[in-house]
Amino acid sequence: DTAVSQTPKYLVTQMGNDKSIKCEQNLGHDTMYWYKQDSKKFLKIMFSYNNKELIINETVPNRFSPKSPDKAHLNLHINSLELGDSAVYFCASSPGVSNSPLHFGNGTRLTVT
């Protein structure tokens, strides 16, 4: 299936831990993103990479570090997790040409206790 896939789907961890979320797309897209959806369902962009280069960083704490080993993968590593990091994190990709729609993964629900 052609898709944007994220793992894990659920992640429960304690404050202070370090965790990673992985994302892969097999759509041949050049641009990948991380979005955060809070408990009120607000969606906000965190990062965007184009061909492995960071192009958007929306004042996210530096505990969050995206890594793009190749243009099909964009992983999100989070250090020293805090309660406020609890959210659903969505990965997305797009062809990268102007105004092309984003294709989203199914999300990773992160719960920090």
Place this chain on the structure above:
Amino acid sequence: GEDVEQSLFLSVREGDSSVINCTYTDSSSTYLYWYKQEPGAGLQLLTYIFSNMDMKQDQRLTVLLNKKDKHLSLRIADTQTGDSAIYFCAEIGTGFQKLVFGTGTRLLVSP
């Protein structure tokens, strides 16, 4: 900066039409999108409209755009219980491929 607003809730009866409204502030928006999110799922692209269009129809979905008032609406004809979900409008804001989402409208369709 970009700001996209939607009403939070809409409740309709099965078979009625639903109209979900959205206002945005970025006058440089060129494409506007509607996404659907079902419980526990990701975001599914429903439709989109280019800013030089006033209307786009796609089966039961009609998108209306008033660029002067920066107002976008999504009409769902013959709404079904399976249409119950959160609907997000989104615009391409300033900058490279940065999709800015509205606050989402939770549509509840009752039998």
